[in-house]
Amino acid sequence: MADRAHPRKGRGATASPDARYLDTTREAFDDGWGSDDEAPPPLKTRVKDERARSIISRNQSPDIPFNASINPYRGCEHGCTYCYARPTHAYLDLSPGIDFESRLFAKTNAATLLREELAKPGYRAELIALGANTDPYQPIERTRGITRQIVGMARPESSALLKELHLHATRPERVYAHDWELGDLVMFDALGTLHRRDSWDPTQRRLMRQLSTACAVS
Numbered sequence: 001m002a003d004r005a006h007p008r009k010g011r012g013a014t015a016s017p018d019a020r021y022l023d024t025t026r027e028a029f030d031d032g033w034g035s036d037d038e039a040p041p042p043l044k045t046r047v048k049d050e051r052a053r054s055i056i057s058r059n060q061s062p063d064i065p066f067n068a069s070i071n072p073y074r075g076c077e078h079g080c081t082y083c084y085a086r087p088t089h090a091y092l093d094l095s096p097g098i099d100f101e102s103r104l105f106a107k108t109n110a111a112t113l114l115r116e117e118l119a120k121p122g123y124r125a126e127l128i129a130l131g132a133n134t135d136p137y138q139p140i141e142r143t144r145g146i147t148r149q150i151v152g153m154a155r156p157e158s159s160a161l162l163k164e165l166h167l168h169a170t171r172p173e174r175v176y177a178h179d180w181e182l183g184d185l186v187m188f189d190a191l192g193t194l195h196r197r198d199s200w201d202p203t204q205r206r207l208m209r210q211l212s213t214a215c216a217v218s
Contacts, residue, residue, distance in 0.1 A: 069132035111149035
């Protein structure tokens with residue numbers, strides 16, 4: 001049902017049309033009794049767990065640069081009005097408007113299904129796009145963590161690995177510190193080098209230029 005006169009605060013959609021595959025549809029209107037005078041209250045996001053039957057979706061479209069994709073969630077709380085995935089909520093008999101961003105579905109067995117698929121004897125390695133339909137890192141990922149399970153690590157394991165990598169990369173024998181002087185030129189490979197700068201004296205004037213070069217990588 002539409003409510004364009006009073007969009008819900010914090011939501012991208014200004015209407016909630018019925019799903020296209022329903023037998024009957026409804027349309028809201030003001031009957032003159034004040035039902036349309038006040039804005040509706042904020043709408044809370046609801047998340048429903050679901051057990052997916054498969055997790056890798058495939059397509060044969062010549063316009064899409066990948067054939068396989070994974071979507072940990074259905075619906076997206078970001079609620080971008082222009083999102084091309086909105087019509088897919090009609091397959092759930094839900095609205096592509098408000099429902100798409102407030103009634104979400106979490107595929108709790110996504111990581112298990114992916115491991116089973118990759119372990120099949122006939123599986124051939126291929127590029128898999130993550131979140132091609134809805135954002136895999138939308139707000140509910142903070143508590144659900146399904147995307148983190150898919151990419152291979154839970155939060156504690158991931159944090160421990162990042163800490164270990166940082167300690168390894170910042171060992172004294174691997175660190176170079178440069179004291180800048182007028183006319184200095186420093187060259188490094190940005191693809192293989194972590195780089196940072198210390199705070200700069202705000203009373204000093206500085207003029208720095210960055211030069212990037214392109215090369216073929218074999």
